[in-house]
Structures are given as C-alpha cells and as structure tokens.
Amino acid sequence: MMVIDRINGAILRRRFRWRLDWNLLRTFIVVVEQSGVTGAAEFRNLSQPTTGRALKGLEETTEKYLLDRRPGHLALTSVGESLYRESLMIIGSISRLPGLMAMGTLGKEGTVRQKYQHKDAVCYLVCDFKVGGHPRCHPTCSTCKVLE
Structure with missing residues (x-):
C-alpha cells in the first residue's frame, strides 16, 4: 500500500507543475506585498473580483489555504509562507533570463x-x-x- 501511495504522490507532483498557472503565482506575490486583494488589484490594474478569483484558483490548484483572510486581517498560513518564498525565487529566476541572454552566456x-x-x-x-x-x-x- 505504501508503494502505491508513493507512486500516486509522484504522479500528482508531476501533474502539479504542468497545471500550475504562473500568473496565479504573480498575483499571489502581489496580494502578499500589497497586504490584500484590493491593493493587489489596484497595483496590477485588475478588478478586485478578478484578483480574488485568481487567489482562489491558486488555493484550489494547491489544495491548501494560503492566506488567513478575515475582515481587516490578512496573514500567510505556514503553507502560504513556503509558497511565497518559493514564488519569489521562481520570479527572480525568470527576471534574470534577459540579462543572461544579453551577456551572451547562451551564445x-x-x-x-x-x-x-x-x-x-x-x-x-x-x-x-x-x-x-x-x-x-x-x-x-x-x-x-x-x-x-
């Protein structure tokens, strides 16, 4: 039974990386940095419902609550903290690509x-x-x- 669980877990992790919409990670980062959906929506020039749906979509994709949201309160859950740190590294890596290409490291x-x-x-x-x-x-x- 444990072998089947490990195989199923590996399959789910592989599928996750292809199902994940990276735009949702960007929205998540901005929600955290702007301390809420309203500020993130204004920052990204999107509507508040669109930003809220993106956040909900990321939580559905991860099957985890990422933020503790209550009126006047927003805090990262422990899973949200981990995802936030990893998301910053992913976006940082993507941000460095144009500079690497300009320096000719790919030539x-x-x-x-x-x-x-x-x-x-x-x-x-x-x-x-x-x-x-x-x-x-x-x-x-x-x-x-x-x-x-």
Whole structure:
C-alpha cells in the first residue's frame, strides 16, 4: 500500500507543475506585498473580483489555504509562507533570463588562429569571435609580418 501511495504522490507532483498557472503565482506575490486583494488589484490594474478569483484558483490548484483572510486581517498560513518564498525565487529566476541572454552566456565565443605563408610574408590571422543573440561573427584580426 505504501508503494502505491508513493507512486500516486509522484504522479500528482508531476501533474502539479504542468497545471500550475504562473500568473496565479504573480498575483499571489502581489496580494502578499500589497497586504490584500484590493491593493493587489489596484497595483496590477485588475478588478478586485478578478484578483480574488485568481487567489482562489491558486488555493484550489494547491489544495491548501494560503492566506488567513478575515475582515481587516490578512496573514500567510505556514503553507502560504513556503509558497511565497518559493514564488519569489521562481520570479527572480525568470527576471534574470534577459540579462543572461544579453551577456551572451547562451551564445558561443572563442578564438581562431591561422598562419598563412606567402613568398614575401607570413600572416598570422587571429580572430576573436562572439556569437550571442545574432548568428554573426565579429572578428578582430592581426596583420602580416614581412619576411626579410
């Protein structure tokens, strides 16, 4: 029986990551940071009912209460605290992607060295190239040395 429970748990966790709408996480973060649905709705330029439905949708997806909401009171549950911390890390990772792509960490770079010999000169060609967001090579090359 325990083996079946572990298998079912693994299947549910795998399904969860594909069912989760990341926009719900963003809404959840803003609700927490704005200390309520009304402030979050104004911040995101959405209606209060839309923001409330998003929060409810996230709680239904997680099958957990994330916030203790009562008139004049809003607090994270222990599960809500964990989800909030993880959501901040997820959004932070996504926020770093454009910078990583701009720095070319997703591209190719290197140096090509070639020696050419002609009857009057020896040319050393050194090309440094970086291929980032464009499939272009931008080389800088050295010049020839004249033989005496």
